[in-house]
Amino acid sequence: MDAPRRPPSLAERLRGFLYRPDEELPPLAVLPPPGDEARVAPPAEEVREVLSFGLGEATYALPLGLVLEILRARALVEIPRADPPLLGVLDLRGTVTPVFDLALALGLRERSLLVSGPPEEREPVPREARILVTRTATGPAGLWVDRVRDVVRLPLAAIEEPRGGPAVTGIARRGSETLVLIDPERVL
Amino acid sequence: METAEALGRELARLEGGGADGSPGTLNAIFRHAHSLKGLAALYGQGGMEALAHATEDLLDRLRLGRARLSEPVVDALSETVELLQRLAAAAEADPDPVLRDAAGEQVARLEQLASGPERVGSDPLHRLDLSPALRRVLTEYEEHRLRETLRRRALVWSFAVRWRLDDFDRRLPELVERLAPVAEVIATLPGHAPDDPESICFELLLGSAAGEDRLRAALAPDTGQLAVVPARKRRTRAELPGSLPEGPRTLPMETEGSLHAAARTVRVDIGRLDALMNAVGELRLIAAGLQRLADGALAPGVRQLPRAFGADLLREQRQMARRLDALQSGLLDARMVPLSQVFERLQRLVRRAARDAGKELDLLARGGEVELDKLIVEELSDPLMHLLRNAVDHGIEAPSERERLGKPRRGRLSLAARPEGSHVVIEVRDDGRGIDSARVRQVAIERGLLSAHAAHAVTGGPLYRLLFTPGFSTARSISALSGRGVGLDVVHTNLARLSGVIDVESALGVGTAFRLTLPLTLAMMRGLIVRVSGRTYAIPLNGVVEILALGSEPPRVVGDQEIIAVRGMPLLLVRLARLFRLPPAEAPRQNVVVVGLAQERVGLAVDELLGQADMVTKPLGTRLGPVPGIAAVADLGNRRTVLVLDVAAILGEALKKEPPRAARSE
Numbered sequence: 001m002d003a004p005r006r007p008p009s010l011a012e013r014l015r016g017f018l019y020r021p022d023e024e025l026p027p028l029a030v031l032p033p034p035g036d037e038a039r040v041a042p043p044a045e046e047v048r049e050v051l052s053f054g055l056g057e058a059t060y061a062l063p064l065g066l067v068l069e070i071l072r073a074r075a076l077v078e079i080p081r082a083d084p085p086l087l088g089v090l091d092l093r094g095t096v097t098p099v100f101d102l103a104l105a106l107g108l109r110e111r112s113l114l115v116s117g118p119p120e121e122r123e124p125v126p127r128e129a130r131i132l133v134t135r136t137a138t139g140p141a142g143l144w145v146d147r148v149r150d151v152v153r154l155p156l157a158a159i160e161e162p163r164g165g166p167a168v169t170g171i172a173r174r175g176s177e178t179l180v181l182i183d184p185e186r187v188l
Numbered sequence: 189m190e191t192a193e194a195l196g197r198e199l200a201r202l203e204g205g206g207a208d209g210s211p212g213t214l215n216a217i218f219r220h221a222h223s224l225k226g227l228a229a230l231y232g233q234g235g236m237e238a239l240a241h242a243t244e245d246l247l248d249r250l251r252l253g254r255a256r257l258s259e260p261v262v263d264a265l266s267e268t269v270e271l272l273q274r275l276a277a278a279a280e281a282d283p284d285p286v287l288r289d290a291a292g293e294q295v296a297r298l299e300q301l302a303s304g305p306e307r308v309g310s311d312p313l314h315r316l317d318l319s320p321a322l323r324r325v326l327t328e329y330e331e332h333r334l335r336e337t338l339r340r341r342a343l344v345w346s347f348a349v350r351w352r353l354d355d356f357d358r359r360l361p362e363l364v365e366r367l368a369p370v371a372e373v374i375a376t377l378p379g380h381a382p383d384d385p386e387s388i389c390f391e392l393l394l395g396s397a398a399g400e401d402r403l404r405a406a407l408a409p410d411t412g413q414l415a416v417v418p419a420r421k422r423r424t425r426a427e428l429p430g431s432l433p434e435g436p437r438t439l440p441m442e443t444e445g446s447l448h449a450a451a452r453t454v455r456v457d458i459g460r461l462d463a464l465m466n467a468v469g470e471l472r473l474i475a476a477g478l479q480r481l482a483d484g485a486l487a488p489g490v491r492q493l494p495r496a497f498g499a500d501l502l503r504e505q506r507q508m509a510r511r512l513d514a515l516q517s518g519l520l521d522a523r524m525v526p527l528s529q530v531f532e533r534l535q536r537l538v539r540r541a542a543r544d545a546g547k548e549l550d551l552l553a554r555g556g557e558v559e560l561d562k563l564i565v566e567e568l569s570d571p572l573m574h575l576l577r578n579a580v581d582h583g584i585e586a587p588s589e590r591e592r593l594g595k596p597r598r599g600r601l602s603l604a605a606r607p608e609g610s611h612v613v614i615e616v617r618d619d620g621r622g623i624d625s626a627r628v629r630q631v632a633i634e635r636g637l638l639s640a641h642a643a644h645a646v647t648g649g650p651l652y653r654l655l656f657t658p659g660f661s662t663a664r665s666i667s668a669l670s671g672r673g674v675g676l677d678v679v680h681t682n683l684a685r686l687s688g689v690i691d692v693e694s695a696l697g698v699g700t701a702f703r704l705t706l707p708l709t710l711a712m713m714r715g716l717i718v719r720v721s722g723r724t725y726a727i728p729l730n731g732v733v734e735i736l737a738l739g740s741e742p743p744r745v746v747g748d749q750e751i752i753a754v755r756g757m758p759l760l761l762v763r764l765a766r767l768f769r770l771p772p773a774e775a776p777r778q779n780v781v782v783v784g785l786a787q788e789r790v791g792l793a794v795d796e797l798l799g800q801a802d803m804v805t806k807p808l809g810t811r812l813g814p815v816p817g818i819a820a821v822a823d824l825g826n827r828r829t830v831l832v833l834d835v836a837a838i839l840g841e842a843l844k845k846e847p848p849r850a851a852r853s854e
Contacts, residue, residue: 077821077829077830077831078723078831079812079815079818079831080767080768080769080770080815080817080818080831081768081769081815081816081817082815086812089808089809089812089821090829091806091821091823091829093466093470094462094463094465094466094469094470094806095466095806095809096806096807096808096809096812096821097809097811098809098811098812117722117723118721118722118723120722121722121771136811138810138811139809139810139811140809140811141811
């Protein structure tokens with residue numbers, strides 16, 4: 001399997017051999033000065049891309065840029081003595097990710113879902129339910145939603161002033177439908 | 189930051205090695221100072237660069253023998269390293285003006301030390317009969333070593349040797365090693381061109397105080413021309429070198445590995461290792477999936493697939509699992525670092541603390557080569573620092589007091605690590621005044637931790653455990669170093685985070701020993717898998733003391749707590765189902781897992797024991813924050829994720845309600 005090892009050339013061996021302490025000091029690695037990463041200014045945006053999803057009868061949306069991943073909802077690992085709206089955690093490729101009941105957090109539901117713990121104590125996971133893994137300041141957080149609708153490009157002008165709770169960042173209309181834009185950071 | 193630390197490490201060796209620094213150590217220090225200067229310049233840290241430059245300057249003079257290595261020099265260097273580390277730590281933020289001024293002062297001090305009087309006298313090198321051609325190719329360092337050899341009245345020898353081309357690069361290090369007890373290889377120079385194209389010639393300059401016979405014996409089996417490089421005698425001295433009146437003194441040898449050895453280590457961000465570890469975890473799941481497929485294909489009654497397919501699949505799966513094992517253990521190894529990383533930092537600190545406190549002591553560090561998970565080693569420096577400072581400030585008595593007590597004037601402080609199974613035990617021991625039990629009881633009563641009645645019943649371990657209570661301090665004077673009784677509290681918290689255990693042993697007037705028992709790694713752990721109300725949990729096996737079946741006799745109920753008797757001793761029983769507010773299960777027969785940390789024990793009642801498992805643990809993550817009673821999440825394979833119990837937290841929670849300890853206002 002291994003490629004035959006090439007013996008080091010005479011020059012290489014001599015270099016190591018004739019090494020003397022003060023001939024040479026280690027060359028310094030050339031590192032880029034800190035804080036010099038290429039910074040691309042975001043172009044002035046006219047539209048905003050949001051992911052819309054359903055909670056009960058209503059339609060909500062959050063900035064698409066915050067969504068890391070959409071998972072088919074599944075039973076979670078129960079956290080003992082967890083306070084609602086925490087539903088449990090899931091192991092997302094090695095990162096332990098908490099999942100929250102978004103409907104409960106927004107006050108749309110009274111009772112938390114039972115989706116963690118032993119099978120006999122769980123309610124079945126609805127076929128359409130999804131977990132939106134979102135980026136937050138303190139690491140990824142999962143939001144349990146009833147169903148995912150689609151990605152909507154909203155003209156900035158179509159977004160109205162927020163009303164209805166601190167987590168709401170704006171209201172937008174699309175045809176007969178009302179989209180409630182939320183900030184996941186503020187919900188939790 | 190790490191370069192500064194490496195610099196400090198070498199410096200500690202210098203301090204340990206007396207005032208006569210070996211050339212290897214000095215060279216190593218010089219190299220670190222040089223790289224530090226370059227790095228500082230690269231990042232535009234002006235103050236740091238100037239300081240590193242001054243350090244390099246001073247070291248260069250020491251190295252070349254132009255300045256003498258004295259106590260003030262070592263002290264100044266040692267303080268410089270600390271200053272450099274602080275500068276490095278502050279590099280992110282705005283440079284603190286106080287720090288900047290301190291750096292400026294230190295530069296002036298180093299410059300003054302470096303400009304000290306040079307050694308005078310005629311250059312002894314002129315007395316040496318070396319050809320001008322040879323003299324020209326010698327580096328300044330080699331010249332210095334030659335001078336040093338003459339100064340010690342040893343002889344300089346020349347050894348012309350011919351080696352075969354295919355093994356010469358192995359022969360030289362072997363020769364250097366063989367010569368080490370009797371001679372120093374000062375220079376390796378290319379020799380005359382050989383007539384044989386298969387060989388290569390070298391001329392070595394050796395410094396040796398040993399006689400020719402011993403030298404020849406050490407040179408064998410390498411043969412060549414050995415000759416003394418004649419040195420003209422100094423007129424005032426009659427005796428010849430070679431027969432030294434000083435006795436069999438050997439020259440300091442360069443045993444230090446060269447730069448090439450240093451390049452064999454690679455620094456890896458622990459986050460990257462974690463990512464690899466996770467990749468292994470994912471692969472494991474795939475392996476488990478493959479196995480399931482293979483099992484399915486091999487099952488009797490399966491028609492669609494040839495059975496050979498199942499067998500092939502299974503074989504592949506086993507291959508993959510084996511490789512995964514190797515990969516996983518390799519990754520775990522990569523996380524291991526020697527304890528010396530933190531020991532050396534501590535030695536410097538103790539030295540300074542002792543000076544500031546006016547104590548005289550020797551610190552013995554042993555077991556620095558013992559390796560532990562990088563994360564554990566890093567977290568250990570704080571607790572160990574507190575224990576050592578405590579020993580210096582409160583343990584070891586002032587020199588005069590020690591003499592009055594008939595003890596040796598210099599105190600002994602030891603820091604020793606040794607592996608013990610899957611654990612490492614680190615002991616901090618002093619021969620100071622020991623813990624005054626009466627004083628501990630008195631403070632405990634004053635602070636309302638114990639009733640006077642209860643206090644007198646407590647002795648030994650449980651009594652010493654009070655020292656780890658937040659805010660507890662028995663020192664009559666609060667020293668600037670040890671702070672205000674926060675030390676031992678920090679030790680306890682940090683250790684619990686590392687699933688470590690601390691034991692105290694003390695005898696009044698004789699000394700105190702703190703023993704820390706730590707797991708080798710946090711990433712991999714052996715756990716006892718238990719079932720409670722249909723849920724599965726893992727209990728770290730290092731916290732498990734014993735396992736009992738809950739007898740038919742009902743537990744005694746005291747207040748809202750249950751107590752069982754184990755071999756006549758009362759044991760607090762914690763029903764996990766109740767603690768975690770789980771629906772009760774109708775388990776026919778409960779088991780009790782006795783868990784313990786230090787002197788504390790409680791029994792955890794569980795429904796069922798499922799066995800033991802090696803687990804790769806993962807932290808709960810920053811978003812969730814700490815969850816009471818849960819330390820981590822672990823993967824049991826086949827997509828089963830379990831929670832790992834936090835034994836220390838559960839103990840703490842259970843014992844907080846314990847009746848004998850009077851309720852504190854919280």
